[in-house]
Amino acid sequence: MNEPIIDVQAASVTYKIRHGASSSLKETFISTIKREKLDVEVKALKSVTFQVFPGETLAVIGRNGAGKSTLMKILARVLPPTTGRVVVRGSVAPMIELGAGFNPELTGRENIVLYGTLLGRKPAEMMERATSIGEWAEVAESLDLPVRTYSSGMLAKLAFAVATDIKSEVVLIDEILSVGDSTFQAKSKKRMLDFFQSDSAVVLVSHDVTAIRELATKALWIDQGNVMQYGEVDQVLDAYLSK
């Protein structure tokens, strides 16, 4: 019997946010004395349950602010669920808008090693792969120059190349990235598609209905933290679109 790679059982995330814009210790102190209530409770996810098996692709749909990013965070282990349980069997490769982690003073090669290590790989292994990653990203000539000399296109390509270099049991994708010129876009799309065809469990957050119909095997529709529908892609999508 196959075990699910991702097993989410009645996971909820609740947090408090500040009323006002300012967050200074002084104001908190004053409000405490005045017995004002500063915090508002927000329920980002309410008892979400689903499973993803090897080779499956789960599409997560919903409007902005529905809780999709929070869901991705609990899968990426970045956030623990407030209640409920999340089990992830295997390593996780998050593919969410990267490049922010690059250090402008370090060279492309150094950034590749730093980034790969952040994603849980061995530095020695990254050192070996750095040249081929740079070639794939079409920045081979600039690989030993500081990243601050790169154009934004080069940065995006390099970030994509490092993030997708990793084969993991779980792949989290926040929108299908398309970077660079048209040839590079085709190349990066192909690499993305390989993930969907592998035995990784993929969770895809997207607004692109055609791509979802084409790639996903299951869909989860959430709205204001509630699961509206979960199951077969076409059914869930039709229900979502008709609303």
Place this chain on the structure above:
Amino acid sequence: MKIYDSDKKNRILRDTLLSLWNHRDLILILVRRDIAVRYKRSALGLLWTLLNPLLTSLVLWFVFITIFSARLPDGTQFAPYVLSGVLIVSFFVQGFNQSADSIAQGAGILMKVYVPPQVFAFAGALSNAANFFFGLFALALICLITGNGISLIFPLTILLIICMLLYVTGLGLMVAISYIRFDDTRNIFAVVVSFMMYLSPIFYPKEILSSPVLLIVNANPLTSFLDVFRFVFANTGVATWADWAYMSGTSLLVFLIGIRVFARAWPRTAVML
């Protein structure tokens, strides 16, 4: 295979130490990045690690000897005395600042990729330990030039470095959460830190203090660090067993409290980021 189960009961201390060990590669990379970035755009590069403390002690020596005509008891050389003070204090101040700020700084990454935040705090402290280590060469040079000599038990400095690492990481973890939540805590802690700095004998001898002030200065853990360092390295002071015990005791305690405070508060803070 790695299995993540959010329900797994965790033991804070063991888990934190284990995650630091498991991320040792990343810690070393982060430290190397810090050192590389610090000197990358300077013409003299790594030579600054040597020049910086030398020049600082030259300035202090000039100010205190010629302007204030300061004197230390029984012929203690001023330059090695003050430089050892400067090295310890910058290890403490910069280590604390970097460790406390590292988690707020790394929030962008921490919200996308799973890395235990404590790794950033420890790496911040460790890169300042490396800086301190480079500074030891400058101090050794000053000790030799002034004819003061180096203490023969100088390898024991490693114990002091370990204690300071624990101390600074612990303090950093204690305040890191408040750095994220409240913008004004940075200013408050800057004042606290500079108080701690001036209430330790960096450039004055303890002998000039009146007894109530001496009490406070002796209660300051930095004073024990200074006493021990001057004893084991610069040969400009004597440390008692009480100094050793106070230094290692406070460091360990602060480290353990820091780990606990942080682990408790982090999940509540992470959702707000």
